[in-house]
Amino acid sequence: xxxxxxxxxxxxxxxxxxxxxxxxxxVRRLAAGGQLQPGDDMPSxxxxxxxxxxxxxxxxxxxGLLEMEGVLxxxxxxxxxxxxxxxxxxxxxxxxxLRPTLERAAREARQLELDPDTVLHLFATILKEAP
Amino acid sequence: MNTVGTxxxxxxxxxxxxxxxxxxDGLDWQILPxxxxxxxxxxxxxxxxxxxxxxxLRELDRGSVTLFGEDVAALSEAARxxxxxxxxxxxxxxxxxxxxxxxxxxxxxxxxxxxxxxxxLGRWGFGARLRRTPVKRLSGGEQQRLAIIRxxxxxxxxxxxxxxxxALDPLGRRDFLRExxxxxxxxxxxxxxxxxxxxxxxxxxxxxAFLKEGRIVLxxxxxxxxxxxKVSLEDLFIRTTRDxxxxxxx
Numbered sequence: 117x118x119x120x121x122x123x124x125x126x127x128x129x130x131x132x133x134x135x136x137x138x139x140x141x142x143v144r145r146l147a148a149g150g151q152l153q154p155g156d157d158m159p160s161x162x163x164x165x166x167x168x169x170x171x172x173x174x175x176x177x178x179x180g181l182l183e184m185e186g187v188l189x190x191x192x193x194x195x196x197x198x199x200x201x202x203x204x205x206x207x208x209x210x211x212x213x214l215r216p217t218l219e220r221a222a223r224e225a226r227q228l229e230l231d232p233d234t235v236l237h238l239f240a241t242i243l244k245e246a247p
Numbered sequence: 248m249n250t251v252g253t254x255x256x257x258x259x260x261x262x263x264x265x266x267x268x269x270x271x272d273g274l275d276w277q278i279l280p281x282x283x284x285x286x287x288x289x290x291x292x293x294x295x296x297x298x299x300x301x302x303x304l305r306e307l308d309r310g311s312v313t314l315f316g317e318d319v320a321a322l323s324e325a326a327r328x329x330x331x332x333x334x335x336x337x338x339x340x341x342x343x344x345x346x347x348x349x350x351x352x353x354x355x356x357x358x359x360x361x362x363x364x365x366x367x368l369g370r371w372g373f374g375a376r377l378r379r380t381p382v383k384r385l386s387g388g389e390q391q392r393l394a395i396i397r398x399x400x401x402x403x404x405x406x407x408x409x410x411x412x413x414a415l416d417p418l419g420r421r422d423f424l425r426e427x428x429x430x431x432x433x434x435x436x437x438x439x440x441x442x443x444x445x446x447x448x449x450x451x452x453x454x455x456a457f458l459k460e461g462r463i464v465l466x467x468x469x470x471x472x473x474x475x476x477k478v479s480l481e482d483l484f485i486r487t488t489r490d491x492x493x494x495x496x497x
Contacts, residue, residue: 129446132479134470162433169424170450171283171432177470 120152122159122167133216135170139178141216147187147198148210154200158188253316255280255405255437256301261310262461263293263300270296272461273310278439283432285452285469286441289488292458294441295335298409301439302332314405328356331403333411337394341383345373345393348382349400356401363430367396371422387414395423399430406431408440412447420447427451445480457487 146152165172182188189199256278263271270293303319312319391414456466
């Protein structure tokens, strides 16, 4: 069971998406994509709060929601672990998780009056770039 | 850290005017134990006046303020020792060196955390030479860091910060936020702070309050306010604090 560092997460301020929501989305994506495997230990609330310099209550709120959704599981005395049976979500479900981010990008593309081909080409290029 | 119980700060119908100008105008505000509240408002909205009235540093024209359930005008020594305050401008005792200044304040507080003070001085760049330099010869950022160390030194239960990071560079601000997260919020300290640096506020303030025209016009959990309005904090600030007069008709 690998230990994931608190640097697993990154947040952006100045967004209409509150920080706790950003954390929830990131865990969902990482779990759906298999980077977070069932049984993996999650960093503690305090570690994440320290690493990101955010209020621990915000991190707790994100973990609480993820626990309710069944993405994470609270282990007595051991903190949070990734829940699940080790099955990666079907690719269609995983793609759906990308929707909010892409909707935002689409909105900005329309504001910039870019045509769809240019935007799709750019996205294809970005996908092929190193992580 | 639960926000339950009786308010730690309670302002009722507070009014304060300077000459013709009503800065606070029948303001009501309550802060619960453990809350981390960001106070927002335009320049000149009266945030500093509000914080000063809250701490009993200014006489009220009307209304009342209680801290820890006590009338602020007759606050006990015990209650006073539970408060930490970083004013916007710190020009007090600037002929003293940081070491002398901290020794002076240490004598006034029964609960003074020497280990915390030494740790912060070390982490925040106060070497032997700086600690023996008169405060008035320190940079604005160094003076502000010292004021923050002084306010945190006695592990206050209520911490009031008026633009605490205005003179700090991004790294200094991040150090300060980390200290808030690890050394202050973790202890369950109630924190009220004003700042124009919204990204900092977004990171640490769980609750927000907007001051406009002498009253708290909007308050609530930061996340809920953003989600209800579907806007960024910057847009929420502009929307909430804009004068009706300056609004352009659609």
